[in-house]
Amino acid sequence: MEQHAIIIVVVILALSFDFINGFHDTANAIATSISTKALKPRTAIVLASFMNLLGALTFTGVAKTVGGKVANPANIEHGVYVVAAALVAAIAWNLFTWYYGIPSSSSHALIGSLAGAVIAAAGFSAVNYHGFLTIIEGLILSPLLAFTVGYIIMSIIRLIFANFSPHRINSKFRFLQIFTASFQAFSHGTNDAQKTMGIITFALVAGGFQDTLEVATWVKVSAAVAMALGTSVGGWRIIKTVGSKIIKFEPASGFASDLTSALVIIGATLIKLPVSTTHVISSAIMGVGSAKRFSAVKWGTAITMVSAWVITLPVTMVLAAISFLIVKMLFL
Incomplete structure (x- = not known):
């Protein structure tokens, strides 16, 4: 296939992934x-x-991390085809987990x-194992941090408002949730959309269309719009899982x-580290639920989600390898 056609x-494919990521992760925000x-x-x-x-x-820092830390795109032969195969595998897994309502990680x-x-x-x-392992460390540690911070914040709230009437507390926190939901959606955009920008930039460098990992304006705008459009569709299956099957929510x-x-995700963005917003948000919910009482968390659902998190990386690696071999047979 001619180079311009494959790019x-x-x-x-990348913008389709971004669109799917938008409705797949809408529930999280x-x-x-x-x-x-x-x-x-x-x-x-x-x-x-x-x-x-x-x-x-x-932001664009996370895009540069994704575009350059897994591998050097300039050194990969048929790099554009590599990206195409990777995107096919990632999209297939996202659609599979969305269909079954599993909040797995797009990242x-x-x-x-x-x-x-x-x-x-x-x-x-x-x-590039150093860069790859740095990314994996961030993906593993960020949920643990979210669980801990969620536990601490909820414990502080319970301590401060222990003697307030439930009705008064609920109305105040319900209002505050408008702002925290907005902050969470903003932080989601700062991290998740960057990954698609990074993968497109990887392909552009691999295909010789640009020399650096700087994110072109058209890439930035198109990825942002694709994610926003995907978000507007809404992922109702996952909303049900995240919103009711982990803990029973109250406004606080x-x-x-x-x-x-939101704090964990925006912190990761500021240090240019891609994290799984799905993992972070779900872990924060578990931490908050544990602060109320350990039995408040529906651990059966939590275990199912964690299982999906654990298998996503190896499964998508195998899917992408198979996808590339098929692409190689057909086009190379």
């Missing part, structure tokens, strides 16, 4: 505010779409797929969950 295919009735579903989705767009247009899917396709194309030596716990995850 167009890659861009379409708004499930708590819908569950506590702080926001009506349609209002929450419109708000999340706008804040995701704003967040996606604000794990994308990073795993890129690594798997690179290995299939150029061998294990082509992977919803506020604590939103604030925790």
Whole structure:
């Protein structure tokens, strides 16, 4: 396939991934505010779409990390085809987990797929293991941090407001959730949309269309818009899981969950580290629930989610490797 044609295919696949990521992860930003009735579903989705767009247009550091730390795109033969294979695998896994309502990680899917396709194309030596492991460490440690911070914030809230009437507390925190849901959607855009920008930039460098990992303006805008449009569609299956099947939400716990995850995600963005917003938000919810009482968390659902997190990386690596081998047989 001619180089210009395949780069167009890659861009379409990347923006499709971004769109799917938007509706796949919409639940993460708004499930708590819908569950506590702080926001009506349609209002929450419109708000999340706008804040995701704003967040996606604000930063590019994570994009450069994704575009250059897994492998050097300039050293990968047929690098554009590698990216195409990676995106096919990541999209397939995202759609599979969305269909079954499993809040798996789009970030794990994308990073795993890129690594798997690179290995299939150029061998294990082509992977930048220092950069790859740095990303994996961030993906593993960020949920643990979110759980801890969520536990602490909820414990503080319970201590401060122990003697307040439930009705008074609920009305105040329900109002505050509008702002924390907005902050969470903004932080989601600052991190998740950057991954698609990074993968497109990887393909552009690999295909010789540009020499550096600087994110072109058209890449930035198109990725931001694709994610915002995806968010506007809404992922109702996952909203149900995140909003009701982990813990029973009250406005105070919803506020604590939103604030925790937003702080962890924006912190990761500032140090240019891609994290799984799904993992962070779900772990924050578990931490908040544990602060109320350990039995408040529906651990059966939590175990199912963690299982999906654990298998996503190896499964997408294998899927991407197979995808690249098929692409190689057909086009190379």
